[in-house]
Amino acid sequence: MSASEGREHWELLPGAGVGPLRFGMGPVEVADALRVSDPQKLVGGLYGQENFADGVKVFYDAGKLACVVLDAVTGPQVLLAGFALAGGDPEQAHQFLLDYAAEHGSCLLYTLDGSLALTDLGVLLRSQEVGGVGMSRPVFVKEDWLESEYYRDRLPLEGVPATAESPWPS
Numbered sequence: 698m699s700a701s702e703g704r705e706h707w708e709l710l711p712g713a714g715v716g717p718l719r720f721g722m723g724p725v726e727v728a729d730a731l732r733v734s735d736p737q738k739l740v741g742g743l744y745g746q747e748n749f750a751d752g753v754k755v756f757y758d759a760g761k762l763a764c765v766v767l768d769a770v771t772g773p774q775v776l777l778a779g780f781a782l783a784g785g786d787p788e789q790a791h792q793f794l795l796d797y798a799a800e801h802g803s804c805l806l807y808t809l810d811g812s813l814a815l816t817d818l819g820v821l822l823r824s825q826e827v828g829g830v831g832m833s834r835p836v837f838v839k840e841d842w843l844e845s846e847y848y849r850d851r852l853p854l855e856g857v858p859a860t861a862e863s864p865w866p867s
Contacts, residue, residue: 704783705751705773711818715765715837716773718755722762727755763839769825769832777820782835787824790833794822806843812836816843 707716714720717730724747728734731749740746744764745757752768767773769784776782780793794813798805804816814821817840825834 704771707767707773707775709775709777709818709820709837711820712840714762715767715775718762718765720762720839723760724757727762758842763842765837767835767837769834770827772834775835775837777818782820782822782833785833787822787831787833790822794820814843816840819843 705716709715710719712720714722718727719730722730724745727747731753733749737748737750740748745760746754747757748754752770752772754766754768755762756764756766767775767783772783774781774783777793778797780790780797782790791813794815795805797803798815803818806814806816808814808821810823812821812823819838819840819842821836821838821843823834823836824831826832
């Protein structure tokens with residue numbers, strides 16, 4: 698089965714959110730939009746984090762949705778210009794973002810962990826290891842988080858324990 702088969706497909710809404718989730722929603726609105734009563738897991742830290750079934754993690758800033766992370770395999774699929782952002786080869790995904798930015802005049806940004814973002818779309822692609830293989834994992838953030846060095850340097854990092862410098866748990 699390919700990374701896109703058997704999974705829900707969500708629409709990217711640049712600057713506004715992804716799928717049924719809109720930046721600025723509160724936790725109750727997020728749960729309602731995902732059609733669940735509660736998250737699978739609540740995680741502490743500098744920002745509120747909730748992990749939901751089906752590969753969806755959300756992060757809050759001052760109680761409002763600011764970031765959505767989708768699992769490479771189990772999370773919903775999001776297409777950008779027909780390209781599947783989740784579950785692909787990270788190098789191909791990286792090249793796709795570079796080509797997309799060149800064609801559409803999007804602003805590119807590399808984060809501290811070497812991930813590539815299209816800041817005007819609020820899309821960041823990271824690599825997630827699945828069974829020893831790297832796969833592309835999309836992260837969607839409010840545009841001002843990518844524009845602010847403070848927030849940009851504190852985006853969710855996968856597999857990195859929370860520290861004073863990196864408040865995001867794995």
